[in-house]
Structures are given as structure tokens and as C-alpha cells.
Amino acid sequence: MKKLCRKQTTIILSFGLFLSCSNGPGGPGNFAFQGLEFRVEILCDNVSYTVPLNAWKRESSGHDYPGLRGKLTKFIGKSVVEVNSGETVKGYVEVWFGDPRYGNFLESWAGKLEDWNAPPIEIDKFADPPREGRMMFDIRAQVPDMIRSIRVTVDGLPQGKMMTYSGETDLTVPGNRGGALTNGAQVFALQAGDRWMSLGSREFPIPYWTALLEARENDVRATFTSQLWKAYESTWFNTHLWVMEWFPSLDDLVEKHRYEAIETKQALRTFDHRPDAQKWVKDMRLWVILSGRGWLHEVPYDEDFYMKHTYEEMTKRLHDIAKYYDPRKTVLYIPGWEGHYDTITPRYAPDPEMGGEDGWKTFIDTAHEMGYHVVLHFDPWCVSFNQPEYWTVQEGSWHTQFPTMGQGSFGRMSTTNFTSLDYKPWQDIFVERVERAITKYGADGIHIDQANNYRNRNQADMRKYDSQRGFFQAMHRIRSKHPKVLLQFENIVENNIGMSPIFEWGPGDDRELTPLLKKLFYPYVRVVGHLRTSGPHGEGGACFMWDIPQELADSRVKWMKMNNYIPTMKIANAEIDLSTPQSQQYFEWAREFDAKLKKGESLY
Template structure:
């Protein structure tokens, strides 16, 4: 056994936290244009495969039809209907399917077996060896066991730079998943389309999937980009009308931290103004965007009140800070969460009915952050659905009031990439409606920023700060339309404090001059008292970065 075969076998048998069936399910595989395929249908109660499907093959087409399902490893049968059409199209295969069942259908899957081994696409669009079983999802379901993909595109990279690919041609925001099973020298890839939970019924019609082999993966990427532009109206960064002119001149973002969840204050409005003075002495204010987490009280505790904190300087102090920043030529974008309502506010605001549900009707809770360092997660806020009419109105009114009263230059919506297939409302549509309402009043003046991204967010959020999610391959998929800064948790000079963020401490690094990520300077309590030399280096890099890109 060669070393390479041993390595592949070790990867195949690596234990990962993905659940699988413990018996042979009895899938019926059929061949078309070099692919071995089978189909499954998933209801709210069970999973089914086709029983004795009728297969009709033509030169460039195959039709599959079954009036009966098998399940429980073939031990049981039930009636239903499944139809699929596979068509050869420009060297690839287009697959469309429809299903009927007595039970409500949530999802259907295409299983592809005996695929040539290769490295698989990862979250950041780099390639990695597959380990055991791994599942990717688009959009990333809240607290899912899966990994995140920013678009419903998947590649397996073979030797010689040839790729097996799968692409969903869905123009709606509905869940897609890609499951890879490593069998050693061969891979299995399963593609899943899940219906919008609001529309789930005993019938399902799937949008097309395109699968194939290619030596030009950029053509697959560009097909998705074409859909985004034609169906969603997505336009290049340079001509977007939701990007104010000042935002195109930014070459330094200041992550200016205020109050931690515990109440610890990294800055007050007064010390923040002093920090901006220091920065303005070293770089023109018109090239600076000031991003402010924790400005409105205890981070993630007081959301979504969106009012200046009395202990930090109150309303008058906050107003003076914004006016002072503007006098320096800077623009200011305060942070709020797109999804969180603190447990002490949920009933006061009347939002309990808006708590997000999964497709089974279960309410969801925030449950991954240990805010107080006692070794256990703290469920101190609820995720609410922005599609809920009362929540949508509240966010529009509060953000509008913030802009009108304090003249801030935009808003940062944290966890904007939140997704859950709620059977009552669409979080994505609610987010889109809120942003559309704000832009109808303030277009050309304000910038909408967000945390992470997936492709359907690009038409509504032109700037994010998810630097770890810049695509390693085909970065133009993002950069054609939007810009990116370093994350809220980007460590500060010196100790590497992440400010209000739950990571605590990291390693301070200078921003990369060659990265298409806007240089970012994190300001906490001791940044400019102890580590000015490091902060100055960040600013120098920002100026050089801007000069190289024609901004300065």
C-alpha cells in the first residue's frame, strides 16, 4: 500500500461529527453521461427513495419516474410520485425534479457516487482534503452542524486542475446542502434542495441543478454571477446607487470599541473623540470610517434599544462625538444586531411572538457564547425574525431615528447572514425590506454594513467585515460588487484585545498591503496610551494601501 493510499484511507475513516444512517438504504442508482445518480425525498416525518423507477434514456436526455417509494432500507413501501428530467446541456447535465407524497415534503436529494477523488471546496473557497463526512450549507442554518458556503456552488478539484462541479440555478433564497463522503479513492457527493418552510406542502418542484466536469471553473462562477445580476439587479461596486460617494474613499476603518457585555468600558464618547483627533493628525478624515461596537450600552445585552449610554456620555455626549467626527471629515457607522433581542427586553418590546422558529415549529435561542467566563454558555438574547411586521417596523423606526437625531452615516447590522427556514416569516426578506425602507429615505447619504455574507446579501449590503471569508479563489465573485474590512474581533495593537467581542484576546497583526481588505485599526482602552507606535504603522499601511488603489 503506497503512502498516498494510506493517507486517503486515513482521511476517509476520520471520525467527524456528522450523523449517518446505520444501514444500507437501498438507493437505486442509474447512469447518465458518466454520473451514477440516485434520488431521495425527505418529508417532515421520514426519508424515501424510489422503488422500481421507470427510466427512459435518449441520446441527450433521461427521464425518471416512480409511482412508489421505498424506505427503511426497502422494508417498507408507500405510494407517491417522483419525476426527474436530466438533459445534457453544453457538456454538463441539467437536472429538474418534482415530487408528491402524502406527507409534507421538506427536501429532495441527488446522490452522486463513485466520483474521482479530489480536494473539495471549503468555506473560504480554498480547497482541502475531505475528512470522513462533511456537509456544507447555503445559507448557513443557525447553529447548524454544517459548514458555511457563500453560494450554492461546489467543486471537487482533481489532478490536472479539472473539476467536478454542482451549481444550483435557484434565484430564490432557499436552503441548499452539499454532503461529501470520502470512501478513500472515491467520493460521494449529495446535493439537497430544501423548500421555503412557508411553502412546504405535499408537492415539491425543484429549481434546476447543473452538474458536470470542467477545466474552466470560472465559467461556473460566472453563471451564478449572471443570475445574481439579472434576477436580483446586482450591480458593480463602482456604480451601485446604495454606496455613498464618501464610502468609495475609505482606506482606514477604525474599530472603536465602547462597552463590553459585562459593563467594562473601553472608551467613553469623550475618550473616543480624543482618539479620533490623534488619528486625524496622521491621515485625512475623509478616508476614515469609524465603526462603533458597544456604543449603546452593554454589548449584546442591551440590544436592540439603540440609545446612547448615559455612563459613556449620554445623548449629548454621543451627539458631540458624531459632530466632532464629522468636523474631522470622518464618517461614523454605529453597530447594532440584526437579530438579537436581550432577554430583559423581549417582553417589554412585545417580541416574544417574533422569536425565530425552525421548520418544525421549535423556538430557537442564542446558545454559544460564554459572556461571563463561567465556563458555560449564556442564553441572554433571543433571535427574532425581521420578517415579523412588528419587528420590521421597530428596526426601521429606530434606525431612522438614530440617523435623524444624531446624523450618523449608516448602520452596521451584525449577524446579517443569519438564516433559519422559519415557517412564518422570511428573515432575509425582512432584512431586505428594512434596508430598502432606509435607502428610500437616505440613499446617497448612508452606508449599510454587515458582518458576514452570502451571495443574496450582496445586492443589499455593499460592505462587510468578514475578512476570513474573502474567497481564496475567484475573489472577484465578491469584489466586483462589494468591499470588505477586518472583523470586529480584529485584535488591537499591543495586548491583542478583541474589545467587546467574545474572543477575548488574539495576536495583533498589521493589515496586509496586498489584501483587498480595507486596513483596520482596533481602538480599545490602552491602544493610544501604550501602543501608539503600532497604531501608527497601521495608519501608514492604510495610506499606502489607499495610494496603490487610487483612493488617496
């Protein structure tokens, strides 16, 4: 086949589906799915295809399965496809309903792609219908060109309210839309009347997908996209298994997902029984963000970029905090502990201008003697051009418009912006730095910044490297060698909750977190305030580490109380007075939180 101009390829399959269930709660007439219409698109590169559609036929695998009336069946389409150039190529698509891995099958139909005159497909039997009904499907495609993604559009879903782990959307108003992606939870919910439908997947590690629900005049359209990352580019793609399932309540929906996708697949126990949560982690009642130095001092950026605390000042802070709260229940998280911060990624060693190794040793020894535990900030992705490793790790780096050589926006100065942990030289460097912080500099825990960035298609989608695989490998290396050290992550994401019992989170405003997030994750983890949301949030919806949270203590404490965060207090600089009423609110809240847990009150 000759080379054509480079453009996106779209192969389109369309079919109607009628699915009903008469034996769920409510008896006959309680339809689980009704009148759904499906559209499948395979998006590729290099060429544009047009696909003639034909009537569907039923095809059986010839195998019997317990609980299934008849044979295992599948949708299968085979087509002769016309290419823009006039040449003819062959490709095929399979659409399976049911789960061929676990024997839970629906009786289904299949068809050839010759002509599209068939009536809507009807399915009226479930193999083993759970609760109010479940439909599962996956797509398999083989085409001549590299597949980038497979998109499934489902029309005919009922109008209602969409709930994701980060927000809610009213889908009774035509034009309203809401999205979900696997950076958060791999399931989201649609409430229609008094019933709840879960949509998503239950696989682990979670494949990358996005979903968009849009309200139309009389129904809701769902668009699911499964993406094939460049590291695995191929002309063949089998998506993960999509699941749509009805439940009588949100609690039932969450219970099912937690059991099938979290506890079973990740072998995860609840927070109080997690072996990776040491006693001091479970006893923590106050999380103090004690700012080191924010930026390299030679960057002429803004007058607010000044030294926050030297090591001597940080040592004095230990005694200040102890006047008001028990150090044994207090954990200190120190961004800028090495004199830099975040995505300019330093060498991760004590900063000479802050007091050097002697000053750091005095601080860390004093902290441990008093009963504090200390968590140090690390960013696993970005490497500064002023570090010798910069040139070593170019092979595994993704370049955006940066490096900006000190002229860019927040957190992006002088960096490649993303270096994959799947690139072995960088993974070794990063793990060695973490181990040095633990063994030489006394870290009790390591904060992993941007812990969900391996799922960021704009950065992590590299042709040679699987950044999710590299991230998991690096975290496993650290945990296996230092099992008593806390790995503490930024951002709650379902893929990561098996690796960390403490997450930093904050949407950036005063809203309450959704019941879906709390019910799904809070049994397994506890949450601390984000650097940018434990203080005032300005026009950008967040505050940064140089802000003074005590100025807005009333709203910040109220917001984090509402969401049952571990009390989080940010001491931004050496000028903060901990004796003021604003500062005292954080200590009072820590005492209230302690009393709540002693009473056995639920956080979700």
C-alpha cells in the first residue's frame, strides 16, 4: 500500500443494541438497559478509511459455559475497506459482550460488514445478572495502520446526575457535559431517579481511558475512549473490558467496585490494617508543611521568592510547634528541604546556604529526639539543565516548550519537564537519591510529587518507554528495600492507593468532596491538605508555597474539616507567629480530629 498524506484514520462501525433484564430487583419490567445504540470508531494514523457497513449475523464459539443458555457468542465484523488511494486493504473488528476471562457471558449477536439493513439487535438473557443488570464489552481491531485509540459512543442512556471522584454534573439539561478519566477513579456514576449506574472498568493496572457524558434532548450520550500508548503501538488493539451496571444505591455501587477492583485486584486492606502504614502514620493527627527554600536564589523571578526557613530556623520551629501539640502525633513535610523545590529537580542534598549538612543534621536529630517524623519532597519526573544528569537522561526525556532558562511560568524553569522512570538510567538515579535521603539524611517518609503524571498523555506518552511501568518499578524498589518508610503521594488516584496510605489532595476551592471519592478511597487511605490549598486561593484557584495560610485560616480549616482531612497546617516562612488565633485554629482542629478518631467516628 503506497504512502498517503499523514492524517488521522477513522474506521467506523455502527450497530443498535436492545438489552433488557427482567429478573433484577423490582421483578418483570424492570429493564436494566433499553434501546441503547452503539458506534465504534478505530482512530489511526497515515490513511483515511471509509467502511461499508452490513447486516449483522450471530456467530458462536462452540463452547458451553455454566449459567449461559446456548453458546458463547460474539460480535465479529470483517470488511474489505476502501482507501483514499483506491487501493483495497483488509481489516477486522470484534465486539465482545460479556467477560471471556471469567465466564460471565451475555448471549450476543455478530455481523459482517457488507450492508446495514438489519433491525436493532436484541439481547434478553443474562448469564448471571448481578443486582439490577450488567453489560460488559470490549473491542478488538486489526487494521493496516498504527492504531491510536478506539472510541465507543453509546446513545440512549437515561438523563440524571453524573458523579466522578472530583465533581458532579447535571445531565438533565441538554448540552451539559461531564468527563472522567483514569487519573482519578476508574469508575464513575450516573444517577437516574433512585438508581445508580456505574460506568468504567475493573481491571488493574488500570488501562488508560477517558469518558465524556453529554446530555441531549431526551437521553445521554456516553463516549468512551481507550487509548493505545506509543510504547505499544501496533496495528492490533484489544481494549480493556468496559462495564455498565445498575445498582439500587451509591453504597452498593461503591461496595461492588471496591471488592472487585481494589481489594481483590490490589489485595488492599483498609487503612487501620494496612501493613505499609506504620504506627506513627496511623497515629498522625497533624500534618505540618514546613517550607524550606522555594527557588534557586539566582533566578531573578519575584521578590516573594525568598528564603523561607534556614535549618537553624526550622530547628527552632520544632520547639514552637511542641508548645501547642504533641510531636509524636505530628509529621513534618518539608518542600524545599534541599534549597530548590519541585520541577527544577535538584540533587537532593542539604543546601549549603540553608546551613549545609551540619545544619541539616542538627535539625533532623532534634526532630527525631522530640518524636517528630519527617517527610521529604521529591519529584520523580523532571531534571534541571544545571544538573549533570540532564545530559545523561536525554534519551528518556520528553521535551515540551521547555526548558525556559528561567523565563517560564511557575515550576517549569530550567527543566526538560518530563523524564520517564521507565528509562533505566534515570530510574537508577532517582532511586539512589531517595535511598540516600533515607539512609544518610534521616527521612521517615518520601513525598512523591506529581504521582499521577505517568498517566498524562501530554507528557508520559513516549514511543519507547512505558512511564506507568517505570513508576511502579521505582516505587516497588523503594518499598521492598525500605518497607518501614512512608511513600506519600500527591493526588488520589486509584492506580496508586495500593502503594501509599497517605495522599495529598485539594481541588482548590471550598466545595465538599464527592461521596463517590470518600466512599471509594477513604476506607483505605487518609488525606492531607495540598501545598496550594492549605492556604488562601487566589484568582488561579490555589495558593502556592509562599502564601501565608494563617491569613485565611477560617475558610481553610472549615473546608478541610468538611472533607475530614488530617489537620494540615502550612508554616510558609520564619515570620509566621504560631501563637495567633489564626494559627491556633490548626492545633485546635488537630485535637478535635484526635477525639473524633478515638470515638470511632467514620471519616466517610
